[in-house]
Amino acid sequence: xSIRVGVVGGGQxxxxxxPAAQALGVEIRVLAESEGSSAGLAATVVGDYTDWETxxxxxxxxxxxxxxxxxxxxxxxxxLVADGVAVRPGPHALMFAQDKALMRExxxxxxxxxxxxxxAADTHAVEQFLAEHDGVAVAKTPRxxxxxxxxxxxxxxxxxxxxxxxxxxxxxQKVEFVRELAQLVARRPQGDSATFPVVETLQQNGVCAxxxxxxxxxxxxxxxxxxxxxxxxxEALDVTGVLAVEMFETASGQLLVNELAMRPHNSGxxxxxxxxxxxxxxxxxxxxxxxxxxxxxxxxxxVMVNLFGDASNERIQAALEYxxxxxxxxxxxxxxxxxxxxxxxxxxxxxxxxxxxxxxxxEAGRQH
Numbered sequence: 001x002s003i004r005v006g007v008v009g010g011g012q013x014x015x016x017x018x019p020a021a022q023a024l025g026v027e028i029r030v031l032a033e034s035e036g037s038s039a040g041l042a043a044t045v046v047g048d049y050t051d052w053e054t055x056x057x058x059x060x061x062x063x064x065x066x067x068x069x070x071x072x073x074x075x076x077x078x079x080l081v082a083d084g085v086a087v088r089p090g091p092h093a094l095m096f097a098q099d100k101a102l103m104r105e106x107x108x109x110x111x112x113x114x115x116x117x118x119x120a121a122d123t124h125a126v127e128q129f130l131a132e133h134d135g136v137a138v139a140k141t142p143r144x145x146x147x148x149x150x151x152x153x154x155x156x157x158x159x160x161x162x163x164x165x166x167x168x169x170x171x172x173q174k175v176e177f178v179r180e181l182a183q184l185v186a187r188r189p190q191g192d193s194a195t196f197p198v199v200e201t202l203q204q205n206g207v208c209a210x211x212x213x214x215x216x217x218x219x220x221x222x223x224x225x226x227x228x229x230x231x232x233x234x235e236a237l238d239v240t241g242v243l244a245v246e247m248f249e250t251a252s253g254q255l256l257v258n259e260l261a262m263r264p265h266n267s268g269x270x271x272x273x274x275x276x277x278x279x280x281x282x283x284x285x286x287x288x289x290x291x292x293x294x295x296x297x298x299x300x301x302x303v304m305v306n307l308f309g310d311a312s313n314e315r316i317q318a319a320l321e322y323x324x325x326x327x328x329x330x331x332x333x334x335x336x337x338x339x340x341x342x343x344x345x346x347x348x349x350x351x352x353x354x355x356x357x358x359x360x361x362x363e364a365g366r367q368h
Contacts, residue, residue, distance in 0.1 A: 002027045005284060006058055008049050009068025010037030012331035012340070013264045013280075016272070018042050020280040026288070030068075031058045038332045039068070052076055059085045066241055066287045067263050070097040071144075088189065088240040088287040089262045096237055097262045101142040101170045110236050112229050113256050115248075116173035122164060123157035129171045130155065139163065140170040151206060175256055177248035181215055181222075182267035183230035185243045186282035186292050193234055194282065194292040196275060198226040201246070201267050207340070210358075211270045211304040213297060216351060225255050233260065242283040244268060266306070266340075271295075273327045273345045274302025301354045302347040305362040310335035311342030318365025319344050326361040 003026050007014040010032025018041060021028040031054070032043035044061070047054035049072050056079070059065050064086045077091035089097075096103040104117045116133065119142075120126045129137055139160045141150035153174060154160055163169045180201045187193040197214040215222070226247065234243045244265035246258040268279035277285075277293030285292050307315065311330035319328045323346070330342040346358035 003064075003288065004029055004062040005287065006031065006062030006065045007039070007042075007068050008055070008058075008065065008072055009033070010039040010043055010046075011068045012038045012333075014039035014042070014068040015331060016264070016269075016329070017280045017284060020278060020284055024281065024284060024290075026284060029058070029062055031055070040332070050076070052079070056080065056083070059083075059087075064088060064287050066283070067094075070094055070262060074098065086287075090238065090240065093237045093239045094262055097260050099142050100140055100259075101168070103260055104170065104172075106237065107233065107257060110232060112232055113254060115175050115256050115258075118171050119168050120160075120164070120171050121168040123161070126154075126157040126160060126164070126169075126171065130157075133173050136174045138172045138174050140172065142168070142170050149206075175248045175258075176250065177256075178251050179215075179249050180258070181218075181226060181247045181249055181255070182211070182265065183226040183245045183247065184265065184268045184271075184279060185227075185230040185234045185239075185245070186241070186279070186286045186295070187234045187239055187243065188286050188292065189240050189289050191235070192292065193231055194295050195227045195230055196268065196271055196279070196282075196295045197297060198223055199267055199270060205338075207306075207338075208266045209306050209308075211267050212351070212355070213270045213274050213302045213304075219253065222249065222253060222255065229255060229257065233257075241287045242268065242279050269329070269343050270302045270304035270345060272329070274298060274304075274347050297347075299347045300349045301351045302345060303351075303354045303358040304343050304345045305358045306340055307342040307344065307362055309337055309339060309341060309366070312365075315365040316342070319361040322361040322364040323357050325357055328361070 006029045008031045015038040028042045029044040030039045030042040031045045045058045074091040074095045139152045139154045184196040199213045200215040202210040230245045244261040248256045264279045272278045316328045327345045344361045346354045348354045
């Protein structure tokens with residue numbers, strides 16, 4: 001019988017683990033939230049991952065449990081661990097990806113650079129933080145925010161009054177950065193780790209739109225520091241699987257940690273074709289405690305561009321017709337404005353040409 005990896009969540013990340021698992025001879029089983037999910041091909045259970053009976057039933061059918069997202073309540077995961085289930089990453093690590101305030105508090109204990117931050121429980125605390133930071137702050141809900149949701153740039157306490165009514169919020173210094181970077185690290189339970197090349201990410205409306213690997217014009221110091229930060233966080237938090245560390249690069253060349261994700265990440269889609277080992281294969285190898293594989297790039301440059309709105313057969317065909325050097329991915333989602341429906345990857349030895357290919361293919365067949 002083949003080894004069975006259970007993935008909680010039926011989104012596109014679980015979907016893209018399926019071919020990687022098949023290549024390794026591993027069986028993927030998915031606990032999907034609803035019928036017709038992106039990872040429906042491997043959905044053996046459809047139900048509520050916050051329901052103990054559903055989650056525990058699913059976990060009993062697999063050898064290792066991992067995640068498409070970070071939203072499973074840690075109290076349930078702790079019960080699974082107590083029952084002998086291999087949960088990777090474990091709840092002791094995952095809680096820092098679930099709660100941004102806890103994440104900032106824990107990272108402040110490590111040798112990693114952070115923006116100034118504070119937890120505010122009332123308008124007075126917000127006023128004080130604004131006064132200390134030139135009248136502007138980035139406010140975040142500690143839990144539940146992603147892809148620009150749960151984030152506001154504010155100048156007055158009134159702008160977060162609704163959030164404060166629900167509980168404390170996280171306030172962060174508004175960083176003047178020149179670009180955003182992401183460092184992916186895969187780590188096994190025994191502690192071995194592998195770092196991918198640091199990438200540059202471009203955002204649109206708070207959502208990742210494009211990724212360039214490796215980050216252009218990154219100095220050796222930046223490359224080394226990004227890898228050090230990623231490895232330090234993975235080790236200190238005891239992350240198993242893929243960890244993505246999103247960072248700001250300032251004009252002085254300093255890196256500041258922005259967000260964490262303990263799963264395959266949008267910034268790592270560029271490695272599906274771009275690297276010798278994809279992030280999805282690396283994640284599976286890591287949670288299985290298998291050798292991690294080579295993470296270097298196959299060619300000097302790779303560029304990923306997200307497909308927003310739809311990734312219909314017509315759009316995928318148009319991308320393929322645009323260039324033979326394009327690899328498209330469709331997530332099996334219904335069309336909706338602004339939705340991440342798929343992505344394309346281009347690769348080669350000339351960065352400008354690769355960017356042109358990826359961007360052109362992403363627009364081919366698009367319904368405006």
